[in-house]
Amino acid sequence: MRGVLGVVLAVAVVAAGFACGGDNTQKGPSLTLRTSTRVLSDDEAATLTVTAVDENGQPGTGTVTLSAPAGSFDGGPTSISLDLTNGSATTTWACPAGTEGCTGTLRISADWNGIPAATSITVGGRDVTDASVPDGGTDGGTSDGGTALTLAVSRSPIFASVGDSSTITATLSSPSGGPIANEPISFTATLGGFAEYPLPDGSRPPPQKTFTANTDDNGQARVTFLDDGISGTASLTALHEPTGATATTTVEISQVQQIVWVSTKCSGASCSIMGIQNSGFNEVANVNFKVTDVTGKPVPGVLVHFEIPTPPTGTTVGPGSPAQALTDEMGIATANVTAGPTRGAFTVRAWVVEGEIETQSPTIGIRGAKPSNQGFAFSCRQVNVPAYISPTPPAEYLITCDFRLVDRSNNPVGTGTNVYFLTEAGSIPTAVASQAFNPMGDNSKEGTGSVTFSTRGGTFPPADVPPLPAEPGQFPNPRTAEPSWQDGALVRNPRDGLVTIIAYVRGEEYFVDSNNNGQYDPGEKFIDQGEAFIDTNDNGVYDPGEPAPIDDSPANGEWDPPNGVYDADKTIWAETHVLLTGRPVAQNSRIEPSPFTLPCPDGVAKGGYIDLTAYFGDINRNRPVAAGTSFSMKHTASKGTAAWQSGGILDDYGFGISRILVDSTLKRSCETKTAGVCDNIDPLPGTECTATTERCEWKTLFYVSGTTPTWGDGYVGWGRVSGAPLADTKSCENDSVTVSATVQGVKLDVTAGGAIQ
Numbered sequence: 001m002r003g004v005l006g007v008v009l010a011v012a013v014v015a016a017g018f019a020c021g022g023d024n025t026q027k028g029p030s031l032t033l034r035t036s037t038r039v040l041s042d043d044e045a046a047t048l049t050v051t052a053v054d055e056n057g058q059p060g061t062g063t064v065t066l067s068a069p070a071g072s073f074d075g076g077p078t079s080i081s082l083d084l085t086n087g088s089a090t091t092t093w094a095c096p097a098g099t100e101g102c103t104g105t106l107r108i109s110a111d112w113n114g115i116p117a118a119t120s121i122t123v124g125g126r127d128v129t130d131a132s133v134p135d136g137g138t139d140g141g142t143s144d145g146g147t148a149l150t151l152a153v154s155r156s157p158i159f160a161s162v163g164d165s166s167t168i169t170a171t172l173s174s175p176s177g178g179p180i181a182n183e184p185i186s187f188t189a190t191l192g193g194f195a196e197y198p199l200p201d202g203s204r205p206p207p208q209k210t211f212t213a214n215t216d217d218n219g220q221a222r223v224t225f226l227d228d229g230i231s232g233t234a235s236l237t238a239l240h241e242p243t244g245a246t247a248t249t250t251v252e253i254s255q256v257q258q259i260v261w262v263s264t265k266c267s268g269a270s271c272s273i274m275g276i277q278n279s280g281f282n283e284v285a286n287v288n289f290k291v292t293d294v295t296g297k298p299v300p301g302v303l304v305h306f307e308i309p310t311p312p313t314g315t316t317v318g319p320g321s322p323a324q325a326l327t328d329e330m331g332i333a334t335a336n337v338t339a340g341p342t343r344g345a346f347t348v349r350a351w352v353v354e355g356e357i358e359t360q361s362p363t364i365g366i367r368g369a370k371p372s373n374q375g376f377a378f379s380c381r382q383v384n385v386p387a388y389i390s391p392t393p394p395a396e397y398l399i400t401c402d403f404r405l406v407d408r409s410n411n412p413v414g415t416g417t418n419v420y421f422l423t424e425a426g427s428i429p430t431a432v433a434s435q436a437f438n439p440m441g442d443n444s445k446e447g448t449g450s451v452t453f454s455t456r457g458g459t460f461p462p463a464d465v466p467p468l469p470a471e472p473g474q475f476p477n478p479r480t481a482e483p484s485w486q487d488g489a490l491v492r493n494p495r496d497g498l499v500t501i502i503a504y505v506r507g508e509e510y511f512v513d514s515n516n517n518g519q520y521d522p523g524e525k526f527i528d529q530g531e532a533f534i535d536t537n538d539n540g541v542y543d544p545g546e547p548a549p550i551d552d553s554p555a556n557g558e559w560d561p562p563n564g565v566y567d568a569d570k571t572i573w574a575e576t577h578v579l580l581t582g583r584p585v586a587q588n589s590r591i592e593p594s595p596f597t598l599p600c601p602d603g604v605a606k607g608g609y610i611d612l613t614a615y616f617g618d619i620n621r622n623r624p625v626a627a628g629t630s631f632s633m634k635h636t637a638s639k640g641t642a643a644w645q646s647g648g649i650l651d652d653y654g655f656g657i658s659r660i661l662v663d664s665t666l667k668r669s670c671e672t673k674t675a676g677v678c679d680n681i682d683p684l685p686g687t688e689c690t691a692t693t694e695r696c697e698w699k700t701l702f703y704v705s706g707t708t709p710t711w712g713d714g715y716v717g718w719g720r721v722s723g724a725p726l727a728d729t730k731s732c733e734n735d736s737v738t739v740s741a742t743v744q745g746v747k748l749d750v751t752a753g754g755a756i757q
Contacts, residue, residue, distance in 0.1 A: 028190060028232060029055045031064070033110045033117035039059075040123050043447050045094035046250060048119075052112050059087025064112040068093060070101025071123075084112075095123045105147075107244035120244050144731060145174025147244035149185070151238050154226075155301060157252035159293065160227040162302050162352050163204060166251055167197060170213075170221045170238040179219025183240060186212045187223050191234035191253055194614045197222040220498050233256045256292045256352050258301060262288040262332065272362065273415055273437050275369025277314060277341045279407065279517035280569075281415060282369070286362050287335040288348045291327050298331025306335040307349050312366050314340020317348060339366045341518065343411045343441060363439035367414030368407035368447065371507030373527050373572035373698075375406035378503040380453060381577050384651045386625040387426075387455040388497070388582025388618060388743045394426070394455040399578060403503050405434050405447045408510050412447030417505060419449060423545065424500045424534050425580070427457030453501060453578065462500075462580065463536035463546075467493040475662065477703035480710045485587060494536065494655055494711060497580045497620040504532040504573035505552055509566055520566045527696050528562035528664055532573035538697055562664065562697055575700065579653050580686055581622045583743045586750075588617030588714050590737055594752035600732035602756030604640060604723035611645075612721060612752065616741040617714025624716070624743040626650035631742075633719040637735035640723050640756035644739070647717035654712035656703050661689040664697040716741065723756055732757045 029052070036047040052060025053125060065081045066073060068576045073091050082089035094104035102123050110117040152349040154167035168187065172180040187194050193207025214220045225236065231253045264271055266282035275281030275295045287306075291299040306323040308315065317323045318336045325333045335348050351358030387394035405413035416436030421428045425558040434449040467482035484493035511526040513519075520526065532597035533542045533549035542549055542559035549559040553570040592613050597603045604610055613629070629650060635642035689696035704710050722736055724730065738751045 008330050010195065014679055028326050029053060029060065029115055031110060031112045031115045031117040033108065033119050033576070035119050035121055038121055040095060040121055042097040046121055047090065047092055048108065049088060049090050050082065050110050050117065052084055057371055057722050060084055060112060062113065064089055064110055066091065066108065066110050068108050069106055070099065071095030071106070081712040096609060100467050105244055118246055120246065125280065145241040147245050149238055149240050150172045151236065151247040151249045153249055153251055158227055159254050159256045159299055159302055160231050161229050162256055164227065164302060166225045168223050168225050168236060170247065172215050172219045172240055172245065173696045179217065181215050181217050183215045184212050184241070185221040186241060188237045189225065189234050191230055192225060192227045193230050194223045197224045199224050201441045215254060218559045225251060227253045236368050236536045254608040256299055256357055257292050258295045259291045259304065259352050259357055259359050261335065261359055262290045263496065264361060264364060266698030272364055272439055273340045274366045275415065276343055276366055276407065277339050277476045279369035282374070285337045285364060287337060287348045289333050289359065291331045291333065291352055300327050300329045300331060302327045302335035302352060305351050308346050309349055311346055312340055312344030313342040315346065315366060318606060343367050346347055365414060365437040365439055367437045368409065369413060369415050370407050371405040371417065371505050371572060372408040372510040373507065373529050374408065374510035375410055376572060376574045378576045380576055382651060383578050383653055384625045385455060385580055386744065387580040394580065396458050397455045399453045400450050401453050401501065401576065402448065405505065405655045412534055414446045419503050419505045421451055422502050422534055423453065423458060424536055425459045425462040426453055426455045426463050426499060428453045429500060429633040455580065462496065462498060464490060465495050465537045467491065474701065474703055478735055479703045483711050483713045485618065485621065492620050494620050494622050499578045499621050500534050500536060500575055501578065502573050504571050504574045507572040508537055508568050509570065509572065511566055520568065523694065525694055526566045527661065529562060529572060529698065530561040531559050533559060538634060538700055564695065571619065577657065579622060581624055582618040583746050584616035584624055584714065584741055584748050586748065588621045589748060589750045590615050591737065591752040595754045596737065596752050597746065597754035599734050600755045603732050603757040604721055604755050605677060606724050606728055609720050609722040610719050612737065613718045614739045615714040616716050616748065621714050623650055623654045623712055623714050629742065631717060632740045635721065635735050635737045637733040637756045638734060639728060639730055640721065642718045642719060642737050645717070650716065654715065655703040656710050657700065659698055659700045661696045662699045663687040663689050663693045665693060665695045721754070
């Protein structure tokens with residue numbers, strides 16, 4: 001017998017069923033039929049071997065039946081039954097020339113308990129080796145002297161119950177290798193089934209165990225292979241009935257085990273905070289989920305659905321509507337979240353099988369992200385600081401100052417932004433971060449922060465500045481002349497103790513978004529602001545000798561004032577002040593009126609009274625700090641009374657100071673400069689910044705506010721001198737009233753004369 005032995009895989013069958021312990025994946029029973037040759041000469045017989053494996057992977061038992069349309073098995077009939085031994089059985093088949101039906105390619109079939117297998121043998125011609133073994137998802141065979149059928153699988157494994165599928169392509173070729181068109185190909189499957197290719201949009205018909213499709217001009221017939229909810233190894237067979245050409249392959253059907261959140265990325269970096277729409281900060285987040293199978297391996301090509309259960313207004317998730325994406329080769333599916341115009345917090349829900357295989361991301365915050373120069377607040381908890389009480393000032397005091405960042409919609413800035421600081425005197429840290437949004441905690445202090453100002457560690461004393469003149473027409477209230485006194489070569493006034501501290505951060509100029517399009521449009525109101533600087537003389541413009549400004553808007557080596565146009569990206573800033581004070585000095589302390597009456601026979605009338613105000617000013621004519629300070633009042637007359645009534649709010653500045661918005665629409669810009677300083681910029685005269693004002697600026701003003709005078713001049717409170725009772729018969733007495741101030745253990749008295757009738 002001539003010929004080289006070859007092996008062909010005919011059919012592998014998988015039983016439908018479930019394994020114990022919750023494992024849905026199980027190999028079914030299988031049957032293979034192999035032939036020693038695919039072409040028989042007249043004097044040859046082919047050796048046929050059948051191998052059966054049961055559902056437990058053990059050698060099959062029982063009887064297998066082989067049949068052929070012609071020829072004989074073991075020299076007998078055209079069919080034979082063989083007993084399996086260790087799962088195998090062997091026989092021979094011959095089909096001599098001249099025997100009826102022994103011509104062309106004949107199909108040999110096997111059956112074991114309803115499980116089929118088959119192979120083809122060509123009678124007559126040269127001997128060839130059977131090399132049609134599946135490789136990479138394809139299998140093939142030949143029939144009538146060379147007609148070939150192969151199978152290709154687009155995707156294996158596929159995953160049960162998640163809408164997955166694979167495209168199966170059968171290719172029918174002539175002996176010369178050319179395509180055979182318009183021929184029916186029958187497909188069968190042991191698990192799952194088939195549907196037309198391509199599937200209609202949105203359609204997923206029930207899978208059919210058998211399906212027929214015709215070859216196209218390329219000799220290809222395509223079908224869609226679908227699961228039926230059961231996992232395992234599906235054996236697929238394609239048959240060209242006219243020639244008996246067959247091809248087999250397998251597709252694994254696996255189970256998706258879980259979907260988990262992997263990461264949230266903004267511009268490639270991990271993030272848990274997004275900025276609101278048009279903030280320029282993390283406006284898009286990519287939320288990544290991973291799908292794995294029962295073995296923990298990634299599941300590619302599976303559809304994952306997304307939603308935000310309670311989205312902040314305007315926030316959306318994609319891609320698509322409804323939102324969904326296919327997993328990549330690593331099993332990753334990405335939800336794209338786009339922030340809306342309102343802040344809030346949310347999670348992204350993702351599922352493969354709703355209610356069964358689903359998860360959600362950690363909380364993501366949409367917060368204010370771009371600080372605005374309208375609501376940028378900065379103040380210190382104590383503004384009257386007794387740094388001058390030390391014999392070698394400054395005495396050391398640590399003062400907490402608070403800041404708050406909001407965006408133009410007054411939302412707290414929740415990004416954890418660094419705020420920077422400079423001070424005229426003393427010292428302060430360079431930068432402190434604001435409190436970021438915490439997805440799992442208390443956010444009542446979001447966007448806020450605190451920094452500690454120290455009276456020591458930097459410049460001392462504050463800048464010596466000239467006293468301000470009166471400005472009776474100042475908006476919104478008039479300013480009286482700042483009090484001062486000559487102390488040797490120095491002219492001392494209250495602002496000589498005033499320390500300017502600034503806080504600055506990158507942000508935007510505030511604007512009123514009148515048309516709600518999220519961006520500034522010409523004509524909309526905005527707050528214009530120049531480069532940040534320490535305004536030691538309080539005139540609103542940078543002057544030579546003042547600390548160097550923050551030269552970054554633009555960085556051109558000089559201070560730039562408000563430029564008259566809206567800036568969406570620049571350094572914005574706020575300022576506050578602390579007042580460094582000391583013990584009162586005699587030169588700046590007094591009682592008013594003094595004398596409080598003329599001497600006898602004048603004086604406070606019987607049954608009457610007169611109120612006296614007391615002033616205890618330090619070297620700069622500022623009042624002392626409240627802590628460690630007390631006042632008392634007495635008089636020398638034996639009749640009437642003198643009693644201290646009330647003190648001022650000593651821990652305030654003692655004079656009217658306010659930082660307000662004023663109209664700057666008509667203010668001239670800085671047209672020319674000398675050594676980087678504006679030559680002709682107008683001091684901002686200021687009028688009311690109203691809802692219709694196009695351009696406003698911040699301005700620090702000193703003025704009368706209610707009952708508070710522009711300058712307190714050391715005012716600390718008042719006392720009352722009361723006359724004798726109406727029934728008093730004693731003669732008038734001259735009187736001397738003393739008000740005493742004890743500050744940090746040191747006492748100072750001031751007196752005023754008068755009389756008691």
